Amino acid sequence: MELILTEKHTDGYSVNWKIKETLHVEQTKYQHLAIVETYEFGRALVLDGIIQTTVKDEYMYHEMIALPALMTHPNPQKVMVIGGGDGGTIREVLKHPAVEQADLIEIDERVILACQKYLPEISCALTDSRVRIFVEDGIEYVQRHKDKYDVILIDSSDPIGPATNLFHESFYKNVYEALKIDGIMVCQSESPLFNRELLGNVHKSVKNLFPITRTYLATVPTYISGFWSFTMGSKQYDPLNAEIPLDVVNRLKTKYYNADIHKGAFVLPEYVAELFR
């Protein structure tokens, strides 16, 4: 028997992953959840039929959603991660020596539990004493907290299903208010090629709120088009002016992020740059 997981990115374009083993399948309160072992990219978390992260290339996404903001902020002590129940973003956050508290706000506890059981390389940091886990809707959690966080990372799934409202300006406004006076937020803002309108809207919404707004890019083969965007809103610190201390970067033991990438990721191909003019 040959098992194939087909992800239909669009009507005319789909990707087939040959599956060695299906480790876990369930319908949670919020979504269809599976953990599979792919031949090509190792174990993977699948939500509503879409691969969210794989053992082989998860570091590209997780390093790049977390480290540019953490290395831009001079002293990121309190960090919030919204979504990201797999724990990969928290793992990267905790690499920064200044971090004292990392709060994970994940709506679906079943994602956390499945990743803790089947994806230990990704979820390993969730048991760290600096981590607090809140199983709750990020939108509601953020509304109750004002002026408390140095960095907030919005590690959502695609804007369908439970994550839809995490792409709205009203949500970003609450994130703005949950940040301290010099706070920084980053959200994943989808493919610059396949989700151009959404990326343009996210950038515009963030720009309406934050004095410094910068979209940056990373390559993640697992995601459609292999190319992913992140949008940063910052109250005071510009990532392009950040002095990146090499001794700190070297201790992070990264596989994607480095001091050059910190600047290079913000360089946009013309077809992306024109979205924001």
Add this chain to the structure above:
Amino acid sequence: MELILTEKHTDGYSVNWKIKETLHVEQTKYQHLAIVETYEFGRALVLDGIIQTTVKDEYMYHEMIALPALMTHPNPQKVMVIGGGDGGTIREVLKHPAVEQADLIEIDERVILACQKYLPEISCALTDSRVRIFVEDGIEYVQRHKDKYDVILIDSSDPIGPATNLFHESFYKNVYEALKIDGIMVCQSESPLFNRELLGNVHKSVKNLFPITRTYLATVPTYISGFWSFTMGSKQYDPLNAEIPLDVVNRLKTKYYNADIHKGAFVLPEYVAELFR
């Protein structure tokens, strides 16, 4: 009837393109050649079952194989393109105002003819008076020319079939000798994720010959992993020190390349940078 073109990138990972129409199919002397109309990315050139270029994203590849070298060289008058029978690289070469002669060396005339008939957006520049077309093995052509070209671009297909020998150091040595004393070569050097060993070998071979060797990257969704590498060998000019005249760049009417990308494309994620240490 639903037509699907499946590209098997590896045993465990493949991509399905839904096909609206098959415009042309033939077995040439060198390879299986087809032109198809995809739903997602428009018309595409397919060689031996692998999509080489599509109307939707071809500019990313063609601008990035051609323009970094042309904008690094202060006066690129004579340019050679090896392979690239679709004409896209020649089109980008001719955008540079200094270019007086652009020679295309393509082994398979059928590729040129099919692209001229079915992909006019890509092949349009092949009728320009500055272009000379030589239907010939690039390896033999290069051997007969010494000290003649300012820039040589190696726009090969994958290192299987007719292009295999275009990835060997002995070939790069002949390219070196075909270049003038301040010449620059660029070759496409495959996916930094799926073809790591090959990329490492290409970089090493070029470095054995050229005083300045730089690998740079671009995102091209059509190619496996969505992420592609190019390796530049330069006798005198370092692309990182090039002064990019903005008035010239603006006249190029690019959709991917710009003055920031000229530098940003050379910034390597850690997992690529480590290949060359």
